[in-house]
Amino acid sequence: MDDKQVNTGTTTVGLVCSDGLVLAADKRATSGYLISYKKFEKVIRITDNIVVTVAGTVSDVQLLVKYLKAELKLKDIRTGKVSSVKEAANLLSTFVYNNIRRMSMIVGVSHFIMGGRDNEGYHLYDLSPDGSIALVDDYISSGSGSVMAFGVLETLYKPNMTVDEGVKLIAKAINAAIQRDIASGNGIDIVTITKDGVKKVFSKEISMKIEI
Numbered sequence: 001m002d003d004k005q006v007n008t009g010t011t012t013v014g015l016v017c018s019d020g021l022v023l024a025a026d027k028r029a030t031s032g033y034l035i036s037y038k039k040f041e042k043v044i045r046i047t048d049n050i051v052v053t054v055a056g057t058v059s060d061v062q063l064l065v066k067y068l069k070a071e072l073k074l075k076d077i078r079t080g081k082v083s084s085v086k087e088a089a090n091l092l093s094t095f096v097y098n099n100i101r102r103m104s105m106i107v108g109v110s111h112f113i114m115g116g117r118d119n120e121g122y123h124l125y126d127l128s129p130d131g132s133i134a135l136v137d138d139y140i141s142s143g144s145g146s147v148m149a150f151g152v153l154e155t156l157y158k159p160n161m162t163v164d165e166g167v168k169l170i171a172k173a174i175n176a177a178i179q180r181d182i183a184s185g186n187g188i189d190i191v192t193i194t195k196d197g198v199k200k201v202f203s204k205e206i207s208m209k210i211e212i
Contacts, residue, residue, distance in 0.1 A: 009028070009029075009030045009055075009143065009144045009181075009183025009184070010025060010026055010028065010029075010042060010054075010055045010142075010143035010144060010145065010183060010184055011025065011026050011141065011142075011143045011144070011145030011146060011148070011149050011173075011174055011177035011178070011181060011184040012024070012025040012026075012042060012043075012053035012054070012055055012111075012113055012141065012142045012143050012146075013025070013053075013113075013139065013140070013141045013146075013149050013153070013170050013173050013174060014053065014113040014115050014124050014126075014136065014139065014140050014141075015124075015138075015139045015153075015157070015161075015166045015169065015170055016122065016124050016136065016137055016138055016139065017160075017161055017162055017163045017165070017166040018160040018161065018162055018163075019162055019163050019194060019195075020117070020122055020163045020166075020192055020193050020194035020195070021115040021116075021117075021122050021124055021163075021166075021192065021193040021194075022163055022166035022167055022170050022190065022191070022192050022193075023043055023051055023053050023113060023115050023170075023190075023191050023192075023193070024043065024053075024170045024171070024173075024174050024188060024189060024190040024191070024202075025042035025043050025053045025054075025143075025174070025188070025189055026042070026145070026174055026177065026178055026184040026185055026186065026187065026188055027039055027040055027041075027042070027185070027186040027187035027188065027189065027205065028040065028183065028184055028185045028186045028187075029058055030183050035185075035186070038186040038187070038205070039186070039187070039205065040058075041189065042054050042055070042189065043189045043190075043191045043200075044065055045191075045198050046065070046068060046069055046072065046088065046114075046116075047069075047072060047082075047083075047088075047116075048197050048198060049085075049116050049117045049118065049193065049197055049198060050085055050088055050114065050115070050116035050117075050193075050198075051114070051115055051116070051191055051193065051198055052065065052068075052092070052112045052113065052114045052115075053112065053113040053142070054110070054111075054112060055110070055111040055112075055142045055143040056109040056110035056111050056129065057109050057110065060099060060109065060110045061110045061112070064092065064095045064096065064099060064110055064112075067095055068088065068091060068092050068095065071091060072088055072091070075087075082118070084118045084119070084120065085114070085115075085116035085117070085118050085123040085125070086118075086123065086125075088114065088116065089114050089123075089125040089127065089133055090133065092112060092114065092127055093127050093131050093132070093133040094131070096110055096112070096127055096128075096129065096130075096131045097130070097131025098131075100129060100130060100131060101131075109129045110129060111127065111128060111129050111142045111143070112127040112142075113125070113126055113127070113140055113142055114127060115193050116193060117193050117194075117195075117197075122193065123135065124136040124137075124140065126140045126142070138157060138159065139153045139157050141153065141173065143177075143183075143184065144181050144183045144184065145174075145177025145178070145180070145181030145183065145184035146177070148173075148176045148177040148179075148180050148181060149173040149174065149176060149177045151176065152169070152172050152173040152176045153169070153173055156169055156172065157169060163192050163194055166192075167190055167192065167201055167202065170190060171188065171190060171202065174188045175188070178206070185206065186205065186206055187203070187204050187205040187206045188202065188203070188204055188206075189202070189203045190202035190203070
């Protein structure tokens with residue numbers, strides 16, 4: 001594997017709430033021990049009602065997101081119908097499966113959490129690097145800082161919590177990872193999906209500068 005490849009060694013989290021979904025991620029991208037980017041957007045809007053969080057090799061996750069946006073747009077035009085969250089998740093999982101199994105000098109690792117709203121309600125999916133897909137009914141985390149995030153979620157998550165409560169909890173989970181995981185940091189983005197659509201409710205950069 002090329003040691004200079006850029007990875008989103010990261011922490012991403014998705015929560016299911018009573019009135020919607022909350023997704024969040026940190027902002028750091030790394031190349032080994034080098035922090036390559038400090039403002040990397042890891043919560044990406046796919047449609048007006050679907051977002052994904054990204055983790056893995058940056059070039060791969062960026063390309064797969066472009067493919068997903070384009071294919072969903074073409075499908076909607078051809079069928080005259082808006083794609084469901086399940087359809088979008090299955091399409092992305094197929095991309096991930098094919099990507100990890102092609103021959104390459106660089107291993108194309110990508111991990112996505114997809115959240116969205118359609119006519120059947122709210123849906124949260126975990127799309128693992130091997131192309132497997134799982135429907136999540138409470139919470140999920142991915143990336144190098146997920147161990148710390150899961151510790152917070154296991155302790156504080158409550159079924160039927162509101163989106164407002166979810167925003168506060170997800171901030172605590174990401175912050176816990178930032179404090180202990182060297183590949184996570186530099187800030188946090190939080191996005192909600194409700195009846196009003198996709199909305200970024202919090203975005204903050206964290207400076208590591210030390211004044212002397």
